[in-house]
Amino acid sequence: MKHLILHFHLFKNGGTSLDAILKSQFPGSWVTKEFDGLAAKRAAQLKDWLLANQDATVFSSHTAWMPVPQIPGVNIIPLVFVRHPIDRIASAYSFERKLNNPSNYGAQLAQRVDFRQYVLERLADKADRQCRNFQTRRLSDAVISQAPERERALRAVQTLPFVGVVESYERSMRLLEVVLQPHFPWFRAQVVRANQSDGREKSLDARLAQVRAALGDEVYDTLMGENADDLAVHAAAWQQLDARILPSSDERSDPADDAPALSLPAPxxxxxxxxxxxxxxxxxxxxxxxxxxxxxxxxxxxxxxxxxxxxxxxxxxxxxxxxxxxxxxxxxxxxxxxxxxxxxxxxxxxxxx
Known part of the structure; x- marks a missing residue:
């Protein structure tokens, strides 16, 4: 049985750091590609890409679409990270403000307006999922059924072998070793910090407070409501990680942020x-x-x-x-x-x- 690793690199979800680890562990066997078209077309293109690269072991793409392809004689191990949706949106805006790509709508918009207007304009377009349950949409296609999108995404969190949590990156790396080492015994997930935003607050709570201040209470609350499904998916992924991997006493957070701290009375x-x-x-x-x-x-x-x-x-x-x-x-x-x-x-x- 041949084993392949397929990284569904969701935008601003710690994927650049994961790719750096995978490239270092699989030198010369990591490939990447982006896809166009509707979801069904992308799924077919993804399968063709895997079949066409017989010498590659690790495949990574921002635009590859689930479900995970089925190929006889091949065990495909999907990897995906989730992140607090509001923090992800703020990170995306910051990234797109600096992106030199005149054909990219998000970059054009981010460089033209402030964060509040960026959110409002993206929410105004009902077909635009960048600021509306983006992760739920991407994960939902992992489960083929007639169930609602949120239910399918939550089911994907439960059934996919690896769903990392950006806010607990080092522990997610330990889970990655658990998932990959049965097939690649030499694999070691050394944490690499890549594509981080400079000047960001360290804690998630502090960053969310900054977002609220930038958006105002009304827009912030609207954005939270529009991402209720993503919040549920994020919480479910964290619960799964807690169930599978014990936090260590010296655990530090990932390339993107710290885990929420407990605020209990001392001592x-x-x-x-x-x-x-x-x-x-x-x-x-x-x-x-x-x-x-x-x-x-x-x-x-x-x-x-x-x-x-x-x-x-x-x-x-x-x-x-x-x-x-x-x-x-x-x-x-x-x-x-x-x-x-x-x-x-x-x-x-x-x-x-």
């Missing part, structure tokens, strides 16, 4: 973040004994933190699942960032006589 916040990084039940293949050990090692200090946070003092079982509990009428302290990542922490009260 509980620090300890909860450590717990978030260590809870292994989010990885279905985790070693259960290791889960119990991690729990036992953290519970003593966690109890002290809970007392300091006025959540009450109790004994807690070293279970593999943790959820912030409500005790003595005190609400749990899972932050909005944690909810965004769809991670649940549970501290199960097991107080006994």
């Amino acid at each position: 509980a916040g620090t300890l909860f973040r450590q717990l978030l990084e260590q809870v292994l039940e989010r990885n279905p293949g985790a070693n259960k004994k290791l889960v119990a050990k991690v729990a036992r090692d953290t519970l003593e200090s966690l109890r002290e933190a809970l007392a300091s946070a006025e959540l009450g003092r109790s004994r807690y079982a070293p279970l593999g699942v943790f959820t912030v509990a409500e005790r003595a009428g005190k609400p749990g302290t899972v932050s909005e960032a944690a909810k965004h990542r769809q991670i649940t922490l549970q501290l199960t009260d097991t107080e006994r006589p």
Whole structure:
């Protein structure tokens, strides 16, 4: 069985950095091409391209269209990244402002108007998906069915072997190794930072605050609403990544931004973040004994933190699942960032006589 890697390089989703890794790991076997025409035509062109390049192993394209081609005797491994849609749109505008391509509509528009007007004009064209659920549209064709676009895109996140998350790039690279090493045992995903925008804020929250300030509340809220499906896809991809790959304590974010930080009261916040990084039940293949050990090692200090946070003092079982509990009428302290990542922490009260 021949194995090929197919990178669906979605615009401004960390793909340039991924391509740099793939080119370094597959020297002389990485090729790229762009396609024109409707989705069905592009899908056919994609299959022809794969068949025509027998010596290549890695294929990358911004404009290749799903579904993944089916070729007898060939295992095609699709790779795709998703990103917070509002941050992606802001990055696209910044990139197009500097793009020297007179035939590119986005570049022409970005160089003519400010960011607010750029968003308004792109949203005014109902056929333009650049600022309206762009990622949902691209992922939805991975699933052939009559289901709504959003449902198909969410299904693609669940079924594609690799859907990386730009906001957790290094962990996505660990997932990439899990996916590729069974077929390419020597593969190592060394993080490469390419095509970054200078002067951007480090955290996602800070960048989104900048976008809101640039657009104004009304346009920002409209843009969020127009990208509700992309937000759902992004959250689902992050949930999948959390389920498959444990965050490391020194995880830093990708070429594009930092993961949302937990905003819990100190000192509980620090300890909860450590717990978030260590809870292994989010990885279905985790070693259960290791889960119990991690729990036992953290519970003593966690109890002290809970007392300091006025959540009450109790004994807690070293279970593999943790959820912030409500005790003595005190609400749990899972932050909005944690909810965004769809991670649940549970501290199960097991107080006994």
